Amino acid sequence: MNIQSNKYTYIYSTIIVLIVATGLAIVATALKPAQDKNVEIEKKQNILTSLRVTSDPTNAEVLYEQYITDSYTLNSKGEKVSGVDPFTVNLRGEMKKSAEERNLPAFEAKLGDSTFMVIPVYGKGLWGPIWGYVSFLKDESLPGGQPHFNTIYGVMFDHKGETPGLGAEINQPFFMDHFQGKKIFNEQGEFVSVEVVKGGADPASLYEVDAISGGTITSKGLEEMLEEGLQPYQNFFKSNN
Amino acid sequence: MKNYQLLLNPLNDENPITVQVLGICSALAVTVQMKPAIVMALSVTVVTAFSNLIISMGRNTIPPRIRIIIQLVVVAFLVIVVDQVLKAYVYDVSKKLSVFVGLIITNCILMGRLEAFAMSNKPFESFLDGIGNGAGYGLILIALGTIRELLGSGSLMGYQIIPQAFYESGYQDNGMMILPPMALITVGIIIWIQRGYNRKLIDKS
Numbered sequence: 001m002n003i004q005s006n007k008y009t010y011i012y013s014t015i016i017v018l019i020v021a022t023g024l025a026i027v028a029t030a031l032k033p034a035q036d037k038n039v040e041i042e043k044k045q046n047i048l049t050s051l052r053v054t055s056d057p058t059n060a061e062v063l064y065e066q067y068i069t070d071s072y073t074l075n076s077k078g079e080k081v082s083g084v085d086p087f088t089v090n091l092r093g094e095m096k097k098s099a100e101e102r103n104l105p106a107f108e109a110k111l112g113d114s115t116f117m118v119i120p121v122y123g124k125g126l127w128g129p130i131w132g133y134v135s136f137l138k139d140e141s142l143p144g145g146q147p148h149f150n151t152i153y154g155v156m157f158d159h160k161g162e163t164p165g166l167g168a169e170i171n172q173p174f175f176m177d178h179f180q181g182k183k184i185f186n187e188q189g190e191f192v193s194v195e196v197v198k199g200g201a202d203p204a205s206l207y208e209v210d211a212i213s214g215g216t217i218t219s220k221g222l223e224e225m226l227e228e229g230l231q232p233y234q235n236f237f238k239s240n241n
Numbered sequence: 242m243k244n245y246q247l248l249l250n251p252l253n254d255e256n257p258i259t260v261q262v263l264g265i266c267s268a269l270a271v272t273v274q275m276k277p278a279i280v281m282a283l284s285v286t287v288v289t290a291f292s293n294l295i296i297s298m299g300r301n302t303i304p305p306r307i308r309i310i311i312q313l314v315v316v317a318f319l320v321i322v323v324d325q326v327l328k329a330y331v332y333d334v335s336k337k338l339s340v341f342v343g344l345i346i347t348n349c350i351l352m353g354r355l356e357a358f359a360m361s362n363k364p365f366e367s368f369l370d371g372i373g374n375g376a377g378y379g380l381i382l383i384a385l386g387t388i389r390e391l392l393g394s395g396s397l398m399g400y401q402i403i404p405q406a407f408y409e410s411g412y413q414d415n416g417m418m419i420l421p422p423m424a425l426i427t428v429g430i431i432i433w434i435q436r437g438y439n440r441k442l443i444d445k446s
Contacts, residue, residue, distance in 0.1 A: 009304040016311060020318045027322050034329035042332070057332070 043087070047118050049156040050133035051109055068118075070108040076100050078236035091122035091131065099232040106236070114138065117149045119233060123225025125162045126217040130170065130225060132157035134179075136237075147185040149237040152194070155179040157222065167218030178209040184230055191234045193227040196220065247369040251377035253439060258381040259432045260442060263349040267341050268382055269424040275398050277337045278386030279379075280327070284338075286375025288319045288345055289354055293371035297359040312355045313346070320345045350374055381431065388427055393418030 002008060041057050044064040048055045055063050073084040076099050086105035094102045107118040115138040122131045133156045136149035155176050162168040169175055179194065183206045186192045192207050196219045201208035211219035242250075257263045264285075271281045292315050296303070303311050324342045327335035335342065345351070354374050359367040390396060392415045395403035403412065417423045436442050 003302065003304050004306070009307055012302070012304050013307055013311070016314055020314055023318060024321055027325055031325045031329040035325070035332075038328065038332035 040087075046156050046158070047107055047120075047133050050118055050135040050154050051111065051116060052135075052154040053111070067109045067111060068107050069110045072106055072108075074104040074106055074233070074236050076102065076104065076232040076235060078233075078239040091120055092129070095122055095228070099228075102232055104232055104236070106233070109135070115140075116153055117237075119230060121225050121229030123221055123228065125159050125170075125221045126167050126215075127162055128160035130157065130159040130162065130218065130221060132222075132225070134226070134230065136184075146189055147234070147237040149233075150183050150185045152179050152182045152184070159218070162218050163215065165214075166212065167215035169212050169215060170218060170222055175210075175212060182206055182209065184226075185234075185237070189238070191231055193230060194223070196223040242366075244366065244369055247366055248373040248376070251370075251373040252380055253377075253435070254441060256377045256381065256435075257350045257353075257374050258378055258428065259435050261350075261353070263353055264378055265425075265428070267344060267348060268378075268385060268428065269421045271338060271341050272382055272385040272389055272424055273393065273419055274337075274390045275383065275386040277334055278382045280331065280334045281338060281341065282375070282379025282382045284323045284327070284342060285345055285348060285350070285378055286372060288316065288323060289351055289375040289378075290368055290371035291319055292316045292351060293354055293359040293367040294364050296355050297362060297364040297367035300360050303360075308360065309352075309356075312352065316351050316355070317346050350378055381428070384431060385424060385427055389418045389424060393423075 003012075038057075041060050045055050045057070045060045047068065048060060048063055051067060053063060053067060071086045073081045073086045073089060075081050081103060084103050086107065089103050089105045091105075094104075105120055109116040109118060116135050117138065118133050118135045120131070120133050122129065124130065135153045135155070137151045137153040139148055139150060142148055157170045157176060159168060159170060162170065178201075182194045184191060184193050186207070195201075195208045196211045197208045198211040198216060198219065201210045251257060255261065258265065258268055267281060267285075272278045292312070295315050296312055299311075320343065323345070324335070327338070327342060354371060358370045362370070387397065390398075391402060395401060395408075395414050403414075415423075
């Protein structure tokens with residue numbers, strides 16, 4: 001057999017490619033369940049982090065079952081949508097729709113006697129996507145019509161590839177801890193979100209946190225993510241189901 | 242060359258990083274901590290060994306005109322398999338290594354060994370050569386990871402090594418150690434030390 005010939009070269013490369021493609025298809029299919037499981041566990045860990053519960057991959061599922069009592073998908077009117085699993089809602093796709101058309105996932109949690117609502121958010125940083133989970137403490141004492149989920153209890157942010165040391169710091173506790181105790185509705189019950197202020201936020205303000213120096217675009221993206229992501233929930237927060 | 246030499250030479254006299262200066266990019270990028278360094282070292286060893294083995298088995302049938310492409314296809318196949326396995330079983334490490342696993346494909350050590358060794362040697366020898374070179378690469382990676390994690394974060398494998406009392410009396414981690422430039426300087430120091438005792442490596446002219 002002449003291994004220099006064109007015919008041989010074509011046949012050889014075709015066979016190699018077929019073998020490799022089959023091999024990869026088998027490997028990918030065989031490992032898919034384990035990989036999906038990892039992604040699911042990571043998501044549960046993120047939700048737990050926003051509730052200030054520390055977890056590791058081995059106990060995340062148990063803790064999640066323990067604390068998350070209910071989860072549902074809502075529309076912008078605050079009504080529950082049936083038939084959409086809130087855990088698998090693709091936020092990236094939802095954010096492209098207008099606020100009225102989005103499926104809005106929400107996770108209800110109970111720690112001790114308090115009720116919490118965890119809302120996932122998704123937005124753009126400087127280099128790529130940023131995302132997070134924001135948990136709200138339920139204020140049982142308010143009369144109807146007032147937002148019952150107003151005070152941020154904890155947040156969890158992460159990013160794909162923000163600048164290390166600058167924008168990437170959004171997933172560090174020193175930044176995320178600033179959000180604890182902030183409010184997203186003002187005293188008149190209007191939605192104001194939380195502002196990320198460059199050059200020092202007023203520590204007394206309930207609606208501002210410090211931006212990250214040198215990470216302006218990431219900080220702005222984060223502010224926009226919170227506003228865009230939380231705004232459609234306001235009817236739900238006010239309706240108090 | 243004897244089989245044991247195939248395994249041991251790349252650790253010292255023919256080390257891919259410190260002597261041949263190949264695979265530097267990933268050596269700088271993934272050695273901030275020991276754990277990713279070890280996983281990267283193992284991944285590269287597995288890929289080098291098996292791509293050497295596969296290419297060597299087929300060396301007499303590979304059409305010479307497309308041999309580099311065939312080598313790349315084999316390496317790419319193995320790298321994707323390694324990446325998928327890491328994603329399935331050590332998810333946190335695979336997130337830390339992110340693109341660098343994919344970039345094993347472009348690691349010069351791999352193509353170097355395939356062209357220089359596997360294309361002209363028997364499968365078993367090629368396999369050993371692959372393990373040897375992967376280990377030589379891994380040795381430097383782990384050494385770098387140890388130095389950088391110890392001085393840069395005060396820990397090893399994520400466990401704190403430098404006692405808390407040191408920090409309380411004013412000791413600080415060296416932030417430079419976490420950044421790539423310091424990795425390059427550390428590689429330089431390792432090369433310097435190695436040549437200090439291994440006279441064979443010094444260029445006579």
